[in-house]
Amino acid sequence: MKEAPVVTAVTRISAPVEDVWRVLVAFDEYARWHPVLSLDAKPEQVVVGAEVPGRLSGGDAAEQDVTMRIVVVDAPRRLVWEGGSLDAILGRHSFVLAPRPDGTTEFTDSEEFFGAAAAELVPTLDQLTQEYSRYGAALQARVEGLPG
Template identity: 75%
Template structure:
């Protein structure tokens, strides 16, 4: 049995969990803050089973079309979506928001990879963790800009 590759990055955000949640579920606004992801769905469309089309761009001129399916929604604490295929790589991405005693929010941004080619990601997990840390920093900056 092979171990499932997982990437996890934790980011502290100086805002209450509800403020962070509003940014996480404003899917149609990801292009304004997320370094590589643009999504085409509004917050009111965030529901289990919803299909969310979008684009992933590695920073170059080309963008890859993607569709995520929302699998879990627990406002204002947890959002999970899946994208890809078990024939290649299926990613299960989760945002978990935890209110801290000091009023900040801890964001745990994690993705598990499944499928025929998932094991190929193992050598890149450290680099992916750094990348996900940048996503958390971008989310923190977006929340701060909307709060300030």
């Protein structure tokens, strides 16, 4: 059995985990900071089983509507959602926030891909990793730019 393709980017954010978590789960604010994703849900909908509708735009692909289903919530340390289909590509997207001794947060953004067409992503993994690093930098700028 082949391993699922995975993209991972790590960003150090100069803020405590709780501050990063608040921005990460403020789904209704994504359009203000995320380069390609806007979400149509409120932070109170951060529960396992909740569906989070959104729209991808501004990336290499054409605009598309997406719906993620939250599968893990371990506030304020870990959030996992899935979107897509095993008939094509299903992505399991994980956000892990680890507190560092200096009060900063190590933010790990990763996505594992499954499904009939997942192997087709392998040639684009380096490009996807750069995109996920860009998303982490946008989150970092948003969190660090908020009033203290």
